[in-house]
Amino acid sequence: MPDIGLFELLLIGLLGFVVLGPERIPEFFRQIATMVRTVRQWFYQAKEQIEIEKMLITAPIDETKKSVDQAVASIQETVRPADSTATNTEQRSHDH
Numbered sequence: 362m363p364d365i366g367l368f369e370l371l372l373i374g375l376l377g378f379v380v381l382g383p384e385r386i387p388e389f390f391r392q393i394a395t396m397v398r399t400v401r402q403w404f405y406q407a408k409e410q411i412e413i414e415k416m417l418i419t420a421p422i423d424e425t426k427k428s429v430d431q432a433v434a435s436i437q438e439t440v441r442p443a444d445s446t447a448t449n450t451e452q453r454s455h456d457h
Contacts, residue, residue: 377386
């Protein structure tokens with residue numbers, strides 16, 4: 362949300378005083394404050410919902426990635442001993 366400085370607030374107050382008159386200004390600012398609180402609350406809830414959705418989406422992906430990494434490591438462990446045995450056998454047959 363944009364930051365409003367003191368100058369902007371004074372300008373809004375002066376415009377409100379001229380347009381609305383001194384009788385209606387307090388009610389006007391109460392309504393503005395209520396709207397600002399509502400909008401901030403809505404943004405906060407939307408941000409929370411986005412974070413929840415993000416977790417719901419990324420958690421299964423992370424679990425799947427972990428499972429795939431474990432499977433790849435297991436396959437590599439299985440292939441390496443067979444690979445080194447085949448290499449040793451080939452070297453022995455070339456030496457003779």
